[in-house]
Amino acid sequence: MDPAVQSQHSIRFRGRSFLAFTLTPAPPVADWLVELDKWIGKSPGFFAGRPVVLDLAAVQLSESAIAHLITQLSERDIRIMGLEGADPAELGPQLPPVLVGGRPSGEDKAPDPSPQAPAAPSAAPPSCREPSSLLIESPIRSGQSVIFPFGDVTVLGSVASGAEIVAGGSIHIYGALRGRAMAGSMGDARARIFCRRNEAELLAIDGYYRIAEDTDAALRGQPVQVRLEGAGLKIAALE
Numbered sequence: 001m002d003p004a005v006q007s008q009h010s011i012r013f014r015g016r017s018f019l020a021f022t023l024t025p026a027p028p029v030a031d032w033l034v035e036l037d038k039w040i041g042k043s044p045g046f047f048a049g050r051p052v053v054l055d056l057a058a059v060q061l062s063e064s065a066i067a068h069l070i071t072q073l074s075e076r077d078i079r080i081m082g083l084e085g086a087d088p089a090e091l092g093p094q095l096p097p098v099l100v101g102g103r104p105s106g107e108d109k110a111p112d113p114s115p116q117a118p119a120a121p122s123a124a125p126p127s128c129r130e131p132s133s134l135l136i137e138s139p140i141r142s143g144q145s146v147i148f149p150f151g152d153v154t155v156l157g158s159v160a161s162g163a164e165i166v167a168g169g170s171i172h173i174y175g176a177l178r179g180r181a182m183a184g185s186m187g188d189a190r191a192r193i194f195c196r197r198n199e200a201e202l203l204a205i206d207g208y209y210r211i212a213e214d215t216d217a218a219l220r221g222q223p224v225q226v227r228l229e230g231a232g233l234k235i236a237a238l239e
Contacts, residue, residue, distance in 0.1 A: 020051040020081065025059050025069065033072060040076060042211045043180070043202055047078045053099060057085030063092060070095070132169070139175065140165065149186050161201060167191070180204075184228070193226035194238065208233055 025032050040046065054070070061069065070080050082099040083091070091098065132151035139157030140146060146153060149168040158175030165171050165179070168186040173195035184191030184206035191205050198219055203210045205228045212220075215235060223238040 020053050021047070022053045022055050022084070023073070023078070024055040024057070027059050029059060029061075029069060036076070039209075042213070045077075046180075047076070051081045052078055053082050053084055054080045054096075055084040063090065063095065066091070066095060134167075140179065142179070170194070182209075183226075189228050191228075194224075196223045198222055198224040198235075203233060203235070205233060210235065
């Protein structure tokens with residue numbers, strides 16, 4: 001065979017979506033870091049191995065200040081994969097890239113068709129939708145992490161200490177909840193958390209959280225419902 005005629009292997013590029021957590025510093029940044037340290041102290045290892053985006057929309061920082069903040073976060077085992085709310089023209093290549101197109105919700109909204117030019121019916125088959133709920137029949141062991149950004153998560157067993165459930169919708173635990181439960185992770189403030197026995201290390205809805213030490217002792221070990229009320233969580237006994 002002529003060596004010049006050889007099969008060529010094309011390079012394949014594929015898009016892939018991941019659920020990334022967003023940190024939004026608020027001024028003064030030093031005080032914000034103090035609050036972050038308190039949170040990490042009560043939930044150690046939470047950010048380990050997770051993609052995190054740094055949203056700078058609420059602060060005005062120079063390039064060097066952003067680099068310093070990223071270094072401080074790295075010392076806390078928080079690795080920043082990208083930036084939001086910053087002008088790419090003002091940032092150098094040594095910083096993470098500025099990301100665009102991020103959405104707090106798992107749903108796309110199509111624009112309304114113009115009344116002068118109504119949209120023509122499409123003959124294409126409907127796109128495949130992601131499932132709106134996830135049912136887990138086995139217990140969630142310590143160290144396991146279940147992340148489901150498309151809807152509700154139901155666990156028929158228990159969630160052990162050191163385990164976590166992250167759902168775009170509500171979370172239903174039919175056994176004991178001893179780990180962490182974070183509902184409404186994609187911006188759903190209407191999401192709720194239900195569990196038959198509340199021994200949670202951390203409860204969160206739409207970014208608002210409550211740790212075990214801040215929970216009414218009378219509600220520990222009890223069936224509870226958690227919902228977002230104003231700018232905080234409301235934990236109530238289930239009748």
